[in-house]
Amino acid sequence: SSDLYPCEYxxxxxxxxxxxxxxxxxxxxxxxxxxxxxxxxxxVFLFDGPNADGTRKGVFYQVSKxxxxxxxxxxxxxxxxxxxxxxxxxxxxxxNVCTVNGETKTFTASSFQSTVNLTLLCSNYGDTPQAFxxxxxxxxxxxxxxxxxxxxxxxxxxxxxxxxxxDTKNNVFYSSASDIDFKGKLIVPAGYS
Numbered sequence: 182s183s184d185l186y187p188c189e190y191x192x193x194x195x196x197x198x199x200x201x202x203x204x205x206x207x208x209x210x211x212x213x214x215x216x217x218x219x220x221x222x223x224x225v226f227l228f229d230g231p232n233a234d235g236t237r238k239g240v241f242y243q244v245s246k247x248x249x250x251x252x253x254x255x256x257x258x259x260x261x262x263x264x265x266x267x268x269x270x271x272x273x274x275x276x277n278v279c280t281v282n283g284e285t286k287t288f289t290a291s292s293f294q295s296t297v298n299l300t301l302l303c304s305n306y307g308d309t310p311q312a313f314x315x316x317x318x319x320x321x322x323x324x325x326x327x328x329x330x331x332x333x334x335x336x337x338x339x340x341x342x343x344x345x346x347x348d349t350k351n352n353v354f355y356s357s358a359s360d361i362d363f364k365g366k367l368i369v370p371a372g373y374s
Contacts, residue, residue, distance in 0.1 A: 187367075196361035216317045226240070229304035264282050
């Protein structure tokens with residue numbers, strides 16, 4: 182749409198999040214570039230959609246360990262990353278293998294299907310969004326068994342007056358799923374000020 186303007190990133194103050202409308206499974210791949218901003222005082226998720234039985238696929242910061250952690254299937258298999266709290270994270274969580282800034286964690290493959298939607302910048306635990314991250318989100322792609330189903334780029338919708346993610350795969354604009362809007366950083370073309 183000619184009313185959408187590209188952004189370098191969208192920013193959540195710890196209340197805004199994206200509901201992807203997609204229920205992930207063991208064959209899901211999530212590629213994301215994000216950066217948590219400021220002090221992290223509680224567990225916060227970059228993406229997650231856990232079943233009530235605890236099966237999940239997510240990347241989050243665990244304050245008790247002062248570390249970014251990766252969950253796949255049952256959280257008893259949790260693994261920890263060396264990335265710092267406020268590092269820019271390049272995440273590629275492909276099926277049972279998660280690589281963050283070149284560091285790879287491999288899980289034992291298993292089958293699961295989430296019953297709740299995958300959310301970005303929070304955990305949708307049992308269909309209740311929680312553990313929100315104050316963060317910049319630069320882009321995100323979601324694949325279902327090697328088929329691209331979402332390709333999110335940050336943008337500003339001039340008609341709605343809101344920042345969000347535009348899914349170029351399905352031509353859908355996603356604003357915050359909460360009543361708190363995203364902020365963002367517009368990309369200003371050369372020659373404009």
